[in-house]
Amino acid sequence: MELKVIQSAEPKIHPTAVIDPTAILHKNVVIGPYAVIGENCEIGEGSVIGAHAVIAKNVRMGKENHIYPHAVIGEDPQDLKFHDEYSTVVIGDHNLIREYVTIHRATGENCETRVGSYNMLQAYTHVAQLLRRGRPRHRRRPCSHRRHERHPPVR
Numbered sequence: 001m002e003l004k005v006i007q008s009a010e011p012k013i014h015p016t017a018v019i020d021p022t023a024i025l026h027k028n029v030v031i032g033p034y035a036v037i038g039e040n041c042e043i044g045e046g047s048v049i050g051a052h053a054v055i056a057k058n059v060r061m062g063k064e065n066h067i068y069p070h071a072v073i074g075e076d077p078q079d080l081k082f083h084d085e086y087s088t089v090v091i092g093d094h095n096l097i098r099e100y101v102t103i104h105r106a107t108g109e110n111c112e113t114r115v116g117s118y119n120m121l122q123a124y125t126h127v128a129q130l131l132r133r134g135r136p137r138h139r140r141r142p143c144s145h146r147r148h149e150r151h152p153p154v155r
Contacts (some may be wrong), residue, residue: 011043014051014145026063038074044093058105062093062117070100077104077113078128085109092117103127 001047011029013019019031024042032051037043041055044063049055053067067073074089076082087106095119097103101121106113115127 017049024043032069041074050099059091060088061091062095064093065091065095065097067097068099068101070103073095073097073101073103075102075104077107079107086111089115091115092119094118096120098125099123101125101127122143 003144009028011025011027011031012027013031014035016033016131017031017035017037019025020039020041022041023037024041025031026039026043026045026047028046029043030048031037032049032053034052035049035058036054037049038055038057038059040057041059042061043049043055044061044065046063047061047065047067049067051069052070054072054075055061055067056072059074073091076084077087084123085107086109088111088126089102089105090112091097092115095115096119098121100123102125103113103115103121104127113127114120121127
């Protein structure tokens, strides 16, 4: 059996994708048709952003994540207390975020919504502001996670 050496490559961006100039795309990232990457977003090495997915604003994503078509990450929280303060979404490594999943930024200045590593969020899952998903999880549809839930990391 012959081994192949996989070289690091620049991001592969479909011509119809819209990428904000402040976005950071690491090596081997693939951005699908009509995907949108907004301001202050960072997409980790080897991640795949599917067609029509939206990575809206202030999102930091680790490596080898797969965001499927029509997922929305980093939009304003669905919270009447939100007044356009700076907040973020932080996503770890090796996550599968399926179709129509929504993950909103946190409510509160300098707060974050955090999704750990090795999670699978199935179609139509909603992750609300200030959720911290520490353990690997498999979430089925439909599923909604509310704010201020905390799950300790797996040790």
